[in-house]
Amino acid sequence: MSKTIIISNRLPLQLQIENKTVHATPSVGGLATGMKSVHKDSNGVWIGWTGLTEEEIPANLLDDVIEATIKEQCIPVSLTKEDIDGFYYGFSNRTIWPLFHYFMEFTEFEKESWQSYVTVNEKYAEVVLDNIEEGDTVWVHDYQLMLLPALIKKKRPDVQIGFFLHIPFPSYEVFRTLPWREEILKGLLGSDLIGFHTYDYQRHFLSSVSRILRHEVGFNEITLKDRIVTANSYPMGIDYNKFSKAAAKHDATKNQSELQRRLDIHIDTTPDAKMILSIDRLDYSKGIANRLRAYEYFLEKYPEFKEKVRLVMLAVPSRSNVPQYQLLKKEIDELVGRINGKFSSVSWTPIWYFYRSMPFENLIDLYTTCDIALLTPIRDGMNLVAKEYIATRTDETGVLILSEMAGAAQEMSEALIINPNNFEEIADTLKQAIEMPKAEQIKRNKFLQKRLRRYNVEKWADDFMTALQDTKHKSDIVKAIQITEKQESEMLEAYKNSEKRILFLDYDGTLRAFVNNPEDASPDEELLELVNTIQKQENTEVVIISGRDRHTLGTWWQQIPITLIAEHGVWKRPIGGEWAVTENLKNDWMDTVRPILEKFVDRTAGTFIEEKNYSLAWHYRNADPDLGEIRAGELSSVLKELSANNDLGVLDGNKVLEIKNSTIHKGKAVTKHIFEKDYTFQFAIGDDWTDEYMFQDLPDEAYTIKVGLQKTAAKFYVDDTERVRDLLKKFAAQD
Ligand SMILES: O=P(O)(O)OC[C@H]1O[C@H](O[C@H]2O[C@H](CO)[C@@H](O)[C@H](O)[C@H]2O)[C@H](O)[C@@H](O)[C@@H]1O
Numbered sequence: 001m002s003k004t005i006i007i008s009n010r011l012p013l014q015l016q017i018e019n020k021t022v023h024a025t026p027s028v029g030g031l032a033t034g035m036k037s038v039h040k041d042s043n044g045v046w047i048g049w050t051g052l053t054e055e056e057i058p059a060n061l062l063d064d065v066i067e068a069t070i071k072e073q074c075i076p077v078s079l080t081k082e083d084i085d086g087f088y089y090g091f092s093n094r095t096i097w098p099l100f101h102y103f104m105e106f107t108e109f110e111k112e113s114w115q116s117y118v119t120v121n122e123k124y125a126e127v128v129l130d131n132i133e134e135g136d137t138v139w140v141h142d143y144q145l146m147l148l149p150a151l152i153k154k155k156r157p158d159v160q161i162g163f164f165l166h167i168p169f170p171s172y173e174v175f176r177t178l179p180w181r182e183e184i185l186k187g188l189l190g191s192d193l194i195g196f197h198t199y200d201y202q203r204h205f206l207s208s209v210s211r212i213l214r215h216e217v218g219f220n221e222i223t224l225k226d227r228i229v230t231a232n233s234y235p236m237g238i239d240y241n242k243f244s245k246a247a248a249k250h251d252a253t254k255n256q257s258e259l260q261r262r263l264d265i266h267i268d269t270t271p272d273a274k275m276i277l278s279i280d281r282l283d284y285s286k287g288i289a290n291r292l293r294a295y296e297y298f299l300e301k302y303p304e305f306k307e308k309v310r311l312v313m314l315a316v317p318s319r320s321n322v323p324q325y326q327l328l329k330k331e332i333d334e335l336v337g338r339i340n341g342k343f344s345s346v347s348w349t350p351i352w353y354f355y356r357s358m359p360f361e362n363l364i365d366l367y368t369t370c371d372i373a374l375l376t377p378i379r380d381g382m383n384l385v386a387k388e389y390i391a392t393r394t395d396e397t398g399v400l401i402l403s404e405m406a407g408a409a410q411e412m413s414e415a416l417i418i419n420p421n422n423f424e425e426i427a428d429t430l431k432q433a434i435e436m437p438k439a440e441q442i443k444r445n446k447f448l449q450k451r452l453r454r455y456n457v458e459k460w461a462d463d464f465m466t467a468l469q470d471t472k473h474k475s476d477i478v479k480a481i482q483i484t485e486k487q488e489s490e491m492l493e494a495y496k497n498s499e500k501r502i503l504f505l506d507y508d509g510t511l512r513a514f515v516n517n518p519e520d521a522s523p524d525e526e527l528l529e530l531v532n533t534i535q536k537q538e539n540t541e542v543v544i545i546s547g548r549d550r551h552t553l554g555t556w557w558q559q560i561p562i563t564l565i566a567e568h569g570v571w572k573r574p575i576g577g578e579w580a581v582t583e584n585l586k587n588d589w590m591d592t593v594r595p596i597l598e599k600f601v602d603r604t605a606g607t608f609i610e611e612k613n614y615s616l617a618w619h620y621r622n623a624d625p626d627l628g629e630i631r632a633g634e635l636s637s638v639l640k641e642l643s644a645n646n647d648l649g650v651l652d653g654n655k656v657l658e659i660k661n662s663t664i665h666k667g668k669a670v671t672k673h674i675f676e677k678d679y680t681f682q683f684a685i686g687d688d689w690t691d692e693y694m695f696q697d698l699p700d701e702a703y704t705i706k707v708g709l710q711k712t713a714a715k716f717y718v719d720d721t722e723r724v725r726d727l728l729k730k731f732a733a734q735d
C-alpha cells in the first residue's frame with residue numbers, strides 16, 4: 001500500500017535521556033503541532049531529527065531511541081553535534097531564518113555552515129531514498145530542507161514531491177543577497193508542487209525564480225525543460241475540533257489546574273479585570289520586545305487601566321545556542337523586570353511572565369481564561385497561536401489583536417489588525433479591545449470560527465495532497481507528447497520511405513537558441529552543413545519559415561538552395577528565385593503604431609523595436625522579467641484595441657510582441673505552400689506561439705513538433721534546440 005512520507009527537521013516528538021532512560025515529549029512550534037494531526041490519521045511515516053545528537057546517545061540506548069521513534073510512526077535521521085551546529089544553529093537559523101524574516105542585520109553568510117547545510121540535506125536524502133517504495137508520495141517541510149526535493153528527484157524522478165515553506169519567502173531584493181540563491185532555488189524546483197502560506201510569499205518566490213534562474217514563469221507554474229512545477233498558496237489551518245473540544249471540556253471541569261486556580265483568583269478579586277495573553281517561541285521575529293514596550297506605553301497613555309489589566313506572557317525557549325536568541329532573552333528579562341518594577345503595586349503585577357513550554361491542558365487554560373490575545377510578530381509565516389486562541393473561545397467571546405505581518409492576518413480580517421511597530425496604534429487598539437462590547441466580540445468571532453472550522457488542518461493537507469496528485473496528471477499529459485524513441489524511429493522510417501517530403505523549420509528558438517542580441521543568432525557551420533545535407537537528399541524540400549525580415553534570412557542562407565519564408569509569410573523566396581510578397585498588404589498603419597512602441601521602449605529599459613516591411617516587433621527579452629511581462633500585457637491591450645478595426649493582429653511570441661496584418665500567419669503560409677504538390681511526408685517544428693498556426697493548419701498526418709514544454713497543438717515535443725540538432729542529424733543520416 002502506497003504511503004505519504006512526511007519529512008521535516010523536527011519530529012513531532014523530542015527525545016531526552018534522563019536517568020539513563022529515553023523520554024519523549026511533544027515538540028513545540030507550529031509545524032510539528034499542526035502536522036501531528038495530519039500524520040496521526042495517515043498510514044505514512046515521518047522522517048526527521050529526534051533532538052538528540054549521535055554523541056548524546058550511549059550505545060546501549062540506541063535501540064531504545066529507535067524504538068521510541070518508531071512507536072510514533074517516525075524514522076530518525078542520525079545527526080552529529082557538528083551537523084546540528086553547522087546546519088541547524090548555523091545555516092538554518094543564522095542565515096535563512098533571519099534573511100527570510102527580513103532581519104538582514106542578523107544574517108550571517110558563512111561558507112562552512114552552508115556546507116553543513118548541504119551535507120545534512122544529503123543525509124536526509126539518504127534516509128528518504130531508503131524508505132521510498134513504489135507509489136509513495138513525499139512531502140518535505142520547511143526552510144531547513146530546501147535542497148532535499150532536488151536530491152530526491154534526481155534519484156527518483158518517478159516520485160511525486162511536495163514542498164511546503166512554513167516561513168515567509170522574502171522579496172527578490174532580499175533573497176538575491178544570499179550567495180547560494182541559485183542552489184536553493186534549484187533545490188526547491190526538484191518538487192512538483194511548492195506550497196506557501198500566502199499569495200505574497202508565492203509571488204516573491206516566482207519572481208526570484210524568473211529573475212535568478214530565468215525560467216519561464218506563469219501565474220503559478222514554472223516551466224522546466226522536462227517538467228512543470230506548480231507553486232501555490234495554502235494557508236495552514238489548525239486541528240479545530242481538538243482545541244474547541246478541549247476548551248469545552250475545560251469549561252466543564254473548571255479549577256482543576258493550579259494555573260487555572262491562580263488565573264481565576266485574580267479575576268474574582270477584580271471583577272472587571274482583563275487578562276491579555278501572549279504566547280510565542282522566544283524569537284526576535286515574534287516582536288515580543290516591541291509588545292512589551294507597547295504595553296508599557298499603553299499603561300502610560302491610559303493610566304485608568306492600571307490594576308485592571310494583566311499581560312500573561314508565555315515565551316517558550318527556542319534555539320538558545322544562537323547568540324541573537326540569548327541576547328533577546330536578556331532583553332525580555334530586563335524589560336519585564338523594568339515594567340513590573342515601574343508599575344507594580346502591592347496587589348497588582350502588570351506582567352506575568354513564564355519562560356518555558358506548557359503542556360496542552362495549560363495552554364487551553366490560558367486560551368480560555370484570557371479576554372484578549374495580543375500577538376505582534378514583526379514577521380511570521382503564519383502564527384497558529386492566533387487560530388488556536390479563537391478556536392478555544394467556545395462562548396464566542398474574546399478579542400484577538402494580531403499583527404498585519406503574520407500570514408494569519410490575511411485570513412483573519414475580523415480580528416483587530418495592527419502594525420507591530422506602531423505603539424500608538426497598539427495602545428489604542430488595546431483600549432478598544434478592553435472596551436469592546438460582548439455582542440461585537442461574538443459577531444467578529446463567529447466569522448473567524450466558521451472559517452477556521454471549515455479550513456482546518458485536515459482540509460489544508462487534503463488540498464495540498466490533491467493538488468500534488470494533480471501535478472502528476474499534468475506531467476503525465478506532458479510526458480504523453482514527449483517524442484519517444486519508438487515514435488522517433490517510426491517517423492524517420494516514414495521519412496525514409498516517402499517519395500515527396502517537406503520539412504518546415506522555424507528559426508529562432510528552434511534551429512538556434514535565443515541570444516540577447518537577435519543579430520548575433522546567425523547559423524553556425526554545423527547547422528548550415530546539416531540543412532544542406534538534408535536538402536540534397538532526393539525528393540526533399542527544406543523550408544525555413546520565420547518571423548525574421550527577409551534581408552537577414554536571405555543573407556544567412558544565401559549559400560543553401562532552400563525555400564525561405566520571412567515575416568511569418570509576407571515574403572517568400574523560392575529555391576534559386578527572388579523574394580516576392582505573397583499578398584498585397586498595407587503598411588500605412590505602421591506610422592500610427594511606431595510612436596506607441598517607442599513610448600514603451602522609453603519606459604522599459606532593455607527593450608527595442610524591430611522594423612520589418614509589413615510588421616513591427618517590440619522585443620523585451622533583455623528587460624527586467626517582471627517589468628517586461630507587465631509592459632507586454634499593457635502594450636498588448638493597447639495594440640489589440642487599435643488593431644480591431646484595421647485587419648491587424650498582435651502576435652505574442654517568445655519575449656516579443658509583433659503587430660502585423662492579421663491575414664498573415666505561418667499556418668496560411670504552409671498550407672499555401674503544400675497545396676500545389678502532393679507531399680507524402682510533412683514535418684514542421686517550432687518553439688513559440690506563432691508556430692502554433694502551422695501545427696493547427698497542417699493536415700492531421702503531418703509530424704508536428706514543439707520545442708520546449710508548453711501547451712501546444714503539435715503532436716510531440718522535444719526539450720530544446722540541442723534535441724532539434726539531434727533530430728536534424730538523424731534526418732541527415734537517412735538516404
Ligand atoms: O524547530 P524549531 O527550531 O524549534 O522551531 C519551531 C518551528 O518554528 C517555525 O514555525 C513556522 O511554522 C508555523 C506553522 O506553519 C507557522 O505558523 C510559523 O509562522 C512558522 O514560524 C519553523 O518554520 C518550523 O520549521 C520550526 O519547527
Ligand SMILES: O=c1ccn([C@@H]2O[C@H](COP(=O)(O)OP(=O)(O)O)[C@@H](O)[C@H]2O)c(=O)[nH]1
Pocket residue numbers: 027028029030031033034279280281316356357358359363382383384385386388
Ligand atoms: O508551551 C507551548 C507553547 C506553544 N505551543 C504550540 O506551539 C505552536 C506555535 O506555533 P506558531 O505557528 O504560532 O509559531 P512557531 O513557533 O511555529 O513559529 C502552537 O501550535 C502552540 O500551541 C506548545 O506546543 N507549547
